[in-house]
Amino acid sequence: MLVFFKERLVLLSVPKTGTTAYQTALRARADIVVSDPPELKHAPIYRYDRFFRPIFEKMFGVEMEIMAVVRDPVDWLGSWYRYRQRPFLRGRPKATHDISFDEFVLAYLRGKRPTFANVGSQARFLTPRPGGAPARHVFRYENQDGIRSFLEERLQTDIYLQRENVSPEMTLELSKDVEEKYRRKCPEEFELHASAR
Secondary structure: OEEEOOOOEEEOOOOOOOHHHHHHHHOOOOOEEOOOOHHHHOOOHHHHHHHHHHHHHHHHOOOOEEEEEEOOHHHHHHHHHHHOOOHHHOOOOOOOOOOOHHHHHHHHOOOOOOHHHOOOOHHHHOOOOOOOOOOOEEEEOOOHHHHHHHHHHHHOOOOOOOOOOOOOOOOOOOOHHHHHHHHHHOHHHHHHHHHOO
């Protein structure tokens, strides 16, 4: 999470959406950098609303605007699947080495997800508490030019990105039946992505 107080902007770090690269590029420009522990770095909007928002409102009387990046839901799960293929995870409960991408997505769709498929939800990450502040600026991961332009204009600074926290490269294909099931069981994930800039 990055906080730019003068610009009244908070950039939430939705996991697997490339925000680590923005955090590295902008950390010297930010007023507050939350990079560890992961539960705070990747604080969802309800956690921001509960713990961080009251500080800005009660101490300074300001409302911060929230920005986030979301990824195509299939691509997002693909990134998690590939990320959990890193060699040092082999044999551990989070590893995805011995399962197909279809099996990974089907496990994600279960009521009780196994450890390797328990990766959260972009839609839940950005669902505010009752009366909480919504994310005003939600960008698609695929719109890197739009993300960068928005931040450069808002922060009046140039941004130079480096790839970080990258998942292993591999070609993934989700079968049509599994994708249809994913769309049917998790429509909010696809609606969120479709509504983003």
